[in-house]
Amino acid sequence: MQLSLCQKCYFIKGYKNAAIYDLNNNKVYSINEYGKYLIDAVITNTNIALSKKDLEYLDKLKDLKLLTENINYNNNLLIERNSIGIEFAWLELTDLCNLRCIHCYGEFGNSVINKSRILSINDWKEIIDKLLDIDCKNIQLIGGEPLMHKDFMEILDYSHKKGFKRIDLFTNGTLIDETIAKKLGRYNINVRVSVYGHNPVVHDSITKVNGSFEKNRRGLELLKKYSVNTSIAIIIMKENEAYLDEIKKYIESIGHKYSGYDVVRPTCFESHQKHAISNINILKSRYNTRPVFHTSEKDFIRNHFYNSCWNGKIAITSCGDVLPCIFSRNDIVGNIKADNEDYLKNEIIKKWSITKDNIEVCKDCEYRYCCHDCRPLAIGIYGNMFSKYPRCCYNPYTGIWEEISECTKELNNKSNKMR
Numbered sequence: 001m002q003l004s005l006c007q008k009c010y011f012i013k014g015y016k017n018a019a020i021y022d023l024n025n026n027k028v029y030s031i032n033e034y035g036k037y038l039i040d041a042v043i044t045n046t047n048i049a050l051s052k053k054d055l056e057y058l059d060k061l062k063d064l065k066l067l068t069e070n071i072n073y074n075n076n077l078l079i080e081r082n083s084i085g086i087e088f089a090w091l092e093l094t095d096l097c098n099l100r101c102i103h104c105y106g107e108f109g110n111s112v113i114n115k116s117r118i119l120s121i122n123d124w125k126e127i128i129d130k131l132l133d134i135d136c137k138n139i140q141l142i143g144g145e146p147l148m149h150k151d152f153m154e155i156l157d158y159s160h161k162k163g164f165k166r167i168d169l170f171t172n173g174t175l176i177d178e179t180i181a182k183k184l185g186r187y188n189i190n191v192r193v194s195v196y197g198h199n200p201v202v203h204d205s206i207t208k209v210n211g212s213f214e215k216n217r218r219g220l221e222l223l224k225k226y227s228v229n230t231s232i233a234i235i236i237m238k239e240n241e242a243y244l245d246e247i248k249k250y251i252e253s254i255g256h257k258y259s260g261y262d263v264v265r266p267t268c269f270e271s272h273q274k275h276a277i278s279n280i281n282i283l284k285s286r287y288n289t290r291p292v293f294h295t296s297e298k299d300f301i302r303n304h305f306y307n308s309c310w311n312g313k314i315a316i317t318s319c320g321d322v323l324p325c326i327f328s329r330n331d332i333v334g335n336i337k338a339d340n341e342d343y344l345k346n347e348i349i350k351k352w353s354i355t356k357d358n359i360e361v362c363k364d365c366e367y368r369y370c371c372h373d374c375r376p377l378a379i380g381i382y383g384n385m386f387s388k389y390p391r392c393c394y395n396p397y398t399g400i401w402e403e404i405s406e407c408t409k410e411l412n413n414k415s416n417k418m419r
């Protein structure tokens, strides 16, 4: 018997196991070692002897509409390498900051940037025009603290007038006043506000500035008053890991929506690794600990050619340096003023093109086209751009999902050394 994969179903082999990506339903099915060899045999070979168990197994896959007797579907989605442009840009307006957060990847506020390199308001306007010219429709105004930029309002007005599809603002919330809040609401800006604690003791011990909690809370009240689309960015680290429930209740008590948290990422500053959290339950929710993967036609194709996180994104810093993302501080691909467009384009595409096929361990994993990635995290933890995605407990060589205590060993060793 020869069978074929149904249309838009893809069989991806890992070192030990395999997966079928069903792009009709956006599902990813895990296939064990037995299934891997059986499926491989029936889709490539007409003359194989099948046992009763084999036939039952294959029937189940036929019922799920993954395999069919109508052979030779043309599953050629992957022939064309889709070209891709910039879809999202972080505009890091300033490296100034009124807070001194202990975990901050940029050490913003302790500026070492030569003032002569800082982009002018006209530079930012040109960048905004250029982004729209090349069809980038989504930007995030960030920093440092973006509201510390002396021309913040002008940049906001200009970006709004130009008609981006989506403008985000990432802020510590302390500088939001009535005028700003009103405008953010009127312009339909998506505001993301960082919160670290449910009271001044916890929050201010992280921002290192007394009074920052109260100002942040006032900012959140104003955003509420003017019905601004607001989301809360909670970053959990050693210093606030005990208070996650209280922080959640606090956010809800002031009328905002709790939408989860992120955990602190090791930065290029080794000293920051002492903030790594130790609560396994908190860590667990940010890790791949079981095979719950989803896919889509767009993601499946893209992940073959481009990095699942970096693709289509760039970050531009306050002095015009271009990075693949805000976390990859040491990965400057060029400068918007000093380098020509073609050069920058080529360099950024090289970063986007780091797929899981290039990454140690992941390259042998059947989930490599549906799994998230974060290269700055790999560099922060293993010091290597091509190391396995660190927040993952799967071992594709054994097919075993390891205990989280095993897969966080490297991070723990590092942070223990720093404590």
Ligand SMILES: C[S@@+](CC[C@H](N)C(=O)[O-])C[C@H]1O[C@@H](n2cnc3c(N)ncnc32)[C@H](O)[C@@H]1O
Binding pocket: 097, 103, 104, 105, 106, 142, 143, 144, 145, 146, 170, 171, 172, 173, 192, 193, 194, 233, 235, 262, 263, 264, 265, 266, 267
């Ligand atoms: C760098 S700040 C810039 C915007 C603004 N100043 C603020 O604090 O929201 C953007 C976000 O990055 C987060 N962040 C900074 N360092 C981080 C790290 N090492 N790991 C995870 N998130 C970090 C901050 O907590 C904040 O939520």
Ligand code: SF4
Binding pocket: 097, 098, 099, 100, 101, 104, 105, 106, 107, 108, 109, 143, 144, 145, 172, 207
């Ligand atoms: S407020 Fe934002 S930019 Fe400033 S130190 Fe804190 S995280 Fe960094």
Ligand code: SF4
Binding pocket: 288, 356, 361, 362, 363, 365, 366, 367, 368, 369, 371, 372, 388, 389, 391, 392, 393, 394, 395, 396
């Ligand atoms: S991170 Fe790598 S090893 Fe883990 S599931 Fe994803 S592709 Fe597989």
